[in-house]
Amino acid sequence: MTIVGASLAGLYAARELRAQGYDGRLVVVGDEPHPPYDRPPLSKDFLTGRADEDRLALTDAEERAGLDAEWLLGVRARGLDTAARTVLLEDGRTLATDGLVIATGAKARPLPGAHTLRTLDDARALRARLTEGPQQVVVIGGGFIGAETAASCAALGHDVTVLEAAPLPLLPQLGPQMAAVCATLHRRAGVRFRTGTGVTGLRRTGPATAVDLADGHTLSADIVIAGIGAVPNTAWLAGSTLALGDGVLCDEGCVTASPQVVAVGDVARVGGVRAEHWTSATEQPRAAVTNLLAGRTLATPHPVPYFWSDQYGSRIQFAGRYRPGDTVRVTEGELLDEGPGDDGFLARYERDGTTVAVLAVDRPRPFTRARRELGRAVETATT
Template identity: 75%
Template sequence: MRTVTIVGASLSGLYAARELRAQGFDGRLVIVGEEPHQPYDRPPLSKDFLVGRADESSLALTDADETAGLDAEWLLGVRARGLDARGRTVLLDDGRTVPTDGVVIATGAAARRLPGDGLAGVHTLRTLDDARALRADLARGSRAVVVIGGGFIGAETASSCARLGHTVTVVEAAPLPLLPQLGADMAAVCAALHRRSGVKLVTGTGVAALRGATTVTGIDLSDGRTLPADIVIVGIGAVPNTAWLTGSALVPHDGVLCDDGCVTALPQVVAVGDVARVGGVRAEHWTSATEQPRAAVTNLLAGRTLVTARTVPYFWSDQYDSRIQFTGRHREGDTVHITEGGITEDGLPGESGFLARYEREGRTVAVLGVDRPRAFLRARRELQRERRRDEHPGQGRRTPETAVL
């Protein structure tokens, strides 16, 4: 390959660029980014950046020396609008075309929106520009804030708004926040964290409509109630950025379909990060975005799948001064045991946090840690070792075709 184009100047796009150079690609490297910014770290947007403990310079993922070392052409502030049928040309919104031998799709995902969210005071939180606008709105004095969605982004944003002194209500359609991810027992602990910090939690109902003419004044709930609001933050998930692939040989299905090695139906096109459905799973987590590029680039340069990118899922979230860490895969019906620390009568983490193990058929399949980082790290490593033993019982007799990165 003489030219490789990375579509998406994201975390996963940057890691793909690093891997290309680290794995010996010395040809032309083009990085296309819809946003005008160099790659930046998104997790702080809902936390330290929103409360003013971090500035924009601290979000940067690269410095001048690394940017020079990558020797890439950065095409920022321009959107990709198409990929030709053979995957050999990337079409840009400004009319330019980028002929290429290989493509890394790293376009990520966009915040899911509600009808009528064009009202002033209604925000999503996905990009740096989103965070800038929300931070400016929150700085205008004490406000009534309604967060729609009790997932990780919603919970983290609610935590930050409460820290800033605003009156906060979280609306979650499920009976508990984070119920699908953690199960009922542990989701109840997260609900208790909201309540302890004075955040009102409204569950089991959705949003029927936003109120207001030009500026939001409240929301109508599907159960008939109305909540007043000066600011509404919509945190109801994300949609993978795949519309630009319409007409190409790739047929998106809630993401770009890939094999276990991040390779698409076109061997010269791979996908990584939030946009990639790898082996049937699309994982919107920082660890996936940083781990997948290694396998993806190896396979791209080889022209076929040599290695896979199967990893044990891992994510973390900071809410109300508590660090929540989870690894593995939870299913309804798993048995949950607290093996270290404990939970108080109020349903809150004990003074030293706790570690919980999810078991299925007598085996640990997932681990949750709240304010127990060292114990969680040990448990995560154990789970990873068990996963490797299950996949490679021969221990060392792996061939390149079955290697796991």
């Protein structure tokens, strides 16, 4: 068996293969030279210096040895021949395999002249720049990565402006009411927002960068960080028989058009949906491996999407799926005009009288209970 992708989803797939009784040769290919590491802290504690690289490790040498896998790290896959059941590597090697797990994830959408924050190497480079003293920082994109990075930069004492094309940051994920709450947290910390306008280009102007906006204005920045989405890593599969379209197309069980190939995590479009969630990367591999070993779809994962974000000393947690038109009710704690109360709050998103998502600010225990309720409801609805 071969796993292409040595991050979170790839590691979980390796664990599942061994846990489900596969005792044959197992090869894990990863394009980064690093053993599996945790990405969420990159924009939080790692960027601010509160955590070093040893805190990022998802596994240790002992566990990797226990998995009895060959780890080919720093090697990129460049092709797949499904008929011959071989994976082609950029260094010229060919791996014959009875089954394949595609876990290549996604890469940050690039913007020439701007930093991105997706990999450990990205975070190392940005952290080094941020230690050079107070600077003017412009963050392009107000999603979770952009918002967390902005919060970390502000905590380090930088002057931060966030540019967001939508009317509010996190609007597609949280809806207008709760997106406004998150914007309030930023403003409390002195972070400026420019919303409703896009970026037309970046230009070097001496030591600084000019950020040209669609509304005709220009901002000057010492550091520009782009958090404008991610692109699934499928280029290496061009020319294969697999169906591609904003990810690897799979059925509800993560199985591709070739029964000996499954896909999991950020690269997988499962049942028409590609979900860049930590829960997808950790919960899809169990069903995918079951189906891979069986040679057909027997199991289907139904993870409840889950995000968490640390911003300005507050823990923001969200689970479920928001749709425009959902009703939002604060059921615990207090939400004031100027933002969350001292003890935070828990809000429920309701659709046709049913809770479909929950959001908490500094209410971890009630959130955990509500998230479990959501999970049980999804299981009941799909069995």
